[in-house]
Amino acid sequence: MVRDDGYGELGKRFEEYLLDGIPKLQEAGYNPTKFRQWIKASSGVSTAKKLLASADDTSYGFAKLWEKQKLDASVEFAVCLPWFRELFTDEELDRAAYRLTRHHFDLAKIHAVPVPDWCAAPTPELPPAPTYRQRVEAEEAVQRARPATSTALTTDVVRSTVFRSLVLQRAGGRCENPGCGHPGFHVIGRNEMPIVEVDHVHGLKEGGPDHPVNMVVLCPNCHAVKTRGQDTEVAELRKLLAGIARQRHETAMAGA
Ligand SMILES: [Zn+2]
Structure with missing residues (x-):
């Protein structure tokens, strides 16, 4: 039974939505005990506002859901639903x-x-x-229209931030080396971004293209192995990653 929390009918609907979502959180392997207690002690809207106002950039629950790629079960997602927006301030929505x-x-x-x-x-x-395909094609068009800036004398290479973000998205922010020692390992940096690196499988200076077909996401450890590992190890890893980059790119291009 949902009580009136001062946010009227809509507040009750919001609370119901959060409570109905709890089995989904549990299915994802996260039992939000504290969250449920907060809702019980105050209300759904107050709990959401409290989480949004928290000095920590993200809550424990948010980090858990991010890890499990279930952010659509987060409070932040519920807050963004068009029919609940009027319960929140612009700042909270942002x-x-x-x-x-x-x-x-x-x-x-x-x-x-x-x-x-x-x-x-x-x-x-x-x-x-x-879609991924549309964004790749738009960025390719931008690059074709850009005058060539590199000459024999310049070693600076222009890197596409669009491609970088597409590759991060494609990988879900995770290390793509299948032999990674900690594939579920995540650390969020100070800027709220996962600490992973986007790597060009064939380096730009060796003529590898700055294109998602040649890019993978690596954790700092795998990146170090690829850059500074032993020759045979590096050669094998590069071959493996080249295949992964190509395959993930092609799958994403074919998908939605
Ligand atoms: Zn790794």
Whole structure:
């Protein structure tokens, strides 16, 4: 039974949404005991506001869900749903969206949530988010239009930030070396980004392209092995990563 928390009917709906989502959190392997206690002690809206106001950039629960790639079960996601937005201030909404996007969460997933029956006002149609393929092709066009800047004398290579972010997204922020010692290992840096590095399998200075087909995400350890490991180890790893980069790129190009 959901009580009135001062946020009216909509506040109750929000709380119901959070409580209904708890089995999904448990399925994802995270039992949000504290979260449930907070809701019980105050309300769903107050709990969400408390989490958003927290000095920590992200809560324990958020980090857990990020690890399991289930950020669509987070409070931040619920806050961003169009029919709950009026419960929150602009600052809270920005904060929720910022946390999600900083963790490479595709906010367009919000549009995949069916509009609840009780929601009378139709939510405005937003254009679908561009696909991996569309973003790659747009960036390729930008690069083709850019005048060539490198000459025999310049060694600076222009790196595409678009490709970098696409590759991070493609990898879900995880190390892509299948032999990685800690594939589930995640550390979030001060800037809220996972500490991983985007690597060009064939280095730019050896003529490898600055293109997702030649890029993988590596944890600092695997990156060090690839850069400073023993020759045979490095050669094998490069071969393996080259295949992974190509295969992941092709899959993403073929997918949505
Ligand atoms: Zn690794």
